[in-house]
Amino acid sequence: MQKQMLLGKTAIVTGASYGIGYAVAHLFAEEGANVVLTARGQEKLDQAVQEIKDKGYQATGVVADIGSLDDCKKVFETTIKEFGDLDILINNAGLGEQYAIDETEDEWMNYILNINVGGPIRYIREALKYFMPKNEGVIVTVSSVNGKRPICGATYTASKGAVDTLTKNVAMRLCETNIRCNAIAPGATETPAAAKWVDGTQPGGDTMLKYAAKYANIDLPQTKPIDQAYACLYLASEMGRCVKGQVLQVCNGAFL
16 A cells, blocks of 8 residues: 555645645545645635535534634644644745736735735744744745746735745745745646636736737646645755755646
8 A cells, every 4th residue: 555645644725625725625634634625615615625525524614704813823723632632834825917017906905915924924824833833844825837937916926936035035934944945836726716817707807918929828627626736745845855945837838
């Protein structure tokens, strides 16, 4: 029997009721981890958790808004109560948007930045309260190819550039420890969010959509959520034990 790569580990996966987070939670459970799933919607979250449990794996769910500090603390408190420790944090939750800079309002900008940048900062900061005393832990944040190829909304692309920089900053802070911090940068992936992007129905519409065709090869196949989950597994397992401060792009070559 093949050895489970995360046996005995406990992982938090934010935004895990569908898409990439859902794939990560299921894969990590299959690899032996206890998984804590978060999402804003109770019904889909309960369904995702139950599907993992039905396969005989350990999972629990916490309804949480990534933009809320109180919810962040609740997630970690539940994790420790249920499983006694934390080993892996997967910062996946975030929002896509397509507002061009000339259409971006302050209220919207602050809303997106609080979720896409504030969320990872809060969750990393909280995770380090458990990782630093034992000198061990893994952080993986789901960024985007937009961190380097900013073809979507102005605030979204700025947030992903910030996440890439945050990843390196945290890795520098922790380089003399056994705590690793990395990110993955998905390209177009078969998720509900990507479908809305292609249809021009994400917030902000289709103003920026033409730049995708101009600055990326969108004729290449999209990746699947499991492809992104495999990248997270590589970084979270012993396979990635010497990888620190990297942003691993998974895009089928479409955003080279």
